[in-house]
Amino acid sequence: MKRENRQNDKAALAVEKLKNIGLRATPQRVAILAFLEGNTSHPSAEQIYEALKSEMPSLSLGTVYNTLDELVQRGELQELAISPTRKHVDPNPDPHYHFLCEGCGRIYDFPGTLHTEEIEEATKGFRVQKYAVYLYGICPACNQEDSDRSSSWCAS
Amino acid sequence: MKRENRQNDKAALAVEKLKNIGLRATPQRVAILAFLEGNTSHPSAEQIYEALKSEMPSLSLGTVYNTLDELVQRGELQELAISPTRKHVDPNPDPHYHFLCEGCGRIYDFPGTLHTEEIEEATKGFRVQKYAVYLYGICPACNQEDSDRSSSWCAS
DNA sequence: ATAATTGCAAAAGCTTTGCACGGAA
DNA sequence: TTCCGTGCAAAGCTTTTGCAATTAT
Numbered sequence: 001m002k003r004e005n006r007q008n009d010k011a012a013l014a015v016e017k018l019k020n021i022g023l024r025a026t027p028q029r030v031a032i033l034a035f036l037e038g039n040t041s042h043p044s045a046e047q048i049y050e051a052l053k054s055e056m057p058s059l060s061l062g063t064v065y066n067t068l069d070e071l072v073q074r075g076e077l078q079e080l081a082i083s084p085t086r087k088h089v090d091p092n093p094d095p096h097y098h099f100l101c102e103g104c105g106r107i108y109d110f111p112g113t114l115h116t117e118e119i120e121e122a123t124k125g126f127r128v129q130k131y132a133v134y135l136y137g138i139c140p141a142c143n144q145e146d147s148d149r150s151s152s153w154c155a156s
Numbered sequence: 157m158k159r160e161n162r163q164n165d166k167a168a169l170a171v172e173k174l175k176n177i178g179l180r181a182t183p184q185r186v187a188i189l190a191f192l193e194g195n196t197s198h199p200s201a202e203q204i205y206e207a208l209k210s211e212m213p214s215l216s217l218g219t220v221y222n223t224l225d226e227l228v229q230r231g232e233l234q235e236l237a238i239s240p241t242r243k244h245v246d247p248n249p250d251p252h253y254h255f256l257c258e259g260c261g262r263i264y265d266f267p268g269t270l271h272t273e274e275i276e277e278a279t280k281g282f283r284v285q286k287y288a289v290y291l292y293g294i295c296p297a298c299n300q301e302d303s304d305r306s307s308s309w310c311a312s
Numbered sequence: 313a314t315a316a317t318t319g320c321a322a323a324a325g326c327t328t329t330g331c332a333c334g335g336a337a
Numbered sequence: 338t339t340c341c342g343t344g345c346a347a348a349g350c351t352t353t354t355g356c357a358a359t360t361a362t
Contacts, residue, residue, distance in 0.1 A: 024336055024341060045327080060344045065327065067342095081237045081290075085352095086326070097275065099282060108282070112275045114289065119253065119268045125296035126255060126264070133270065134237075134288045140281035180316060180361055201352080216319045221352065241327095242351070 010034035021074045031056055032067050036077065036091040042098070042107035044086045082107060082134040099135040103142030110135065166190035177230045187212055188223050192233065192247040198254070198263035200242045238263060238290040255291040259298030266291065 014033035018025040031052050036043075043051070045068055049061045068089055071077045080088040082100045088107060090098070097112035116128050170189035174181045187208050192199075199207070201224055205217045224245055227233050236244040238256045244263060246254070253268035272284050 026336070026342060028343070058344075062328080062345080063343055069328095079240070081240060084235075084237060084243075087240075099279075099284070102285070110275055110278050112278070116291070119266055122266050122268075123255075123291075125299065126291075127294040127299060128255070128291050129258070129293040131292065132288075132290045134290075135272070135279075135282075135284050136287065137285040138283040143281065143283060182317065182361070184318070214319075218320080218353080219318060222317080225353095 007034065010037040013037060017076065021076060023070060023074075027056065028059055028063050029067050031059070032064060033071070033076075036089070039091055040109060042080060042088045042090050042109075044083075044088050046086070048089075080107065080134075081132065095131065097133040097135060099137065099139070101139035101142055102136060103138050103145070106139060108139065163190065166193040169193060173232065177232060179226060179230075183212065184215055184219050185223050187215070188220060189227070189232075192245070195247055196265060198236060198244045198246050200239075200244050202242070204245075236263065236290075237288065251287065253289040253291060255293065255295070257295035257298055258292060259294050259301070262295060264295065 011030055011034045014030045014037065015025045017033060018029055023029060032048060035048060035052060045061065045064045049059065049064045053059050072079050075093055077089050077091045078093050080090055080098055082088065082098050095113065097110035099108040099110055112133060114131050114133060116123060167186055167190045170186045170193065171181045173189060174185055179185065188204060191204060191208060201217065201220045205215065205220045209215050228235050231249055233245050233247045234249050236246055236254055238244065238254050251269065253266035255264040255266055268289060270287050270289060272279060
């Protein structure tokens with residue numbers, strides 16, 4: 001019941017958002033936008049498609065790509081080039097940093113703002129319109145696994 | 157004459173470098189490394205291939221990819237994911253920022269160091285091993301063109 | 313000699329595109 | 338009713354891979 005309401009809220013929000021930016025509120029777009037609402041997993045198009053096709057079997061991957069493109073162009077979400085092989089999206093369009101764990105592939109949000117004034121003397125004449133900061137390494141969960149593995153390796 | 161010597165120097169440097177990192181000094185690798193030496197254009201694999209195939213017609217694109225992979229793995233150069241469609245390489249492996257001009261597609265180097273301590277409280281438990289900072293906007297040359305265009309548009 | 317490397321071509325991903333049908337406004 | 342959006346399938350691009358022939362050491 002609660003879950004249903006949450007879903008309805010997200011769907012309503014999605015419809016609203018789509019109308020605001022001048023896009024038709026099709027079931028596909030609503031489903032995609034509702035899925036992304038408050039989602040911090042930074043999914044790829046494929047992952048969104050996989051997540052939604054059970055509740056909407058007719059959905060096609062092409063539509064996911066098209067919808068994401070529209071939403072990116074209208075500034076509703078940002079595209080991440082943090083993975084070397086796949087694009088991911090972040091429903092939070094505000095600038096912040098991202099961390100890709102090389103162990104599990106998860107992408108994490110980090111607060112952080114780049115002060116382009118710091119490099120202003122170098123950027124003289126350059127108009128910086130946006131930026132991306134990508135961090136790479138090992139997340140706490142995978143770090144833990146590593147120590148587990150080394151402990152057992154030490155103990156054996 | 158001078159140009160020839162410079163090329164020989166670069167080739168010699170390339171051979172040296174390859175031996176140091178335990179790779180056979182094949183003509184293909186030497187050509188690629190010599191081409192990249194001191195090159196600040198951040199070429200893609202395709203661009204390297206195009207630039208070299210006149211002087212080495214037998215060179216294949218696959219070899220360029222293989223060589224770049226080896227060099228990246230051994231830390232001799234870094235891969236840039238700044239373009240949404242293509243990977244580029246930078247022969248300078250030291251961390252710094254990059255700027256992609258949306259007007260002309262050129263990639264520029266910028267001095268700059270990310271102080272991960274700034275976000276240390278958020279990164280607690282995260283092991284940051286490397287990072288990338290990508291700036292997007294309009295470079296001075298394209299900016300100039302823009303004002304030229306608007307002036308003539310105003311004047312007409 | 314021999315193990316690494318090349319070139320070629322095919323394959324693999326991810327993403328985009330074209331087009332006829334269907335549905336939102 | 339009109340035009341936008343969808344689904345499907347094909348095509349496009351960049352990158353990777355397999356393998357026989359070649360070559361650096």
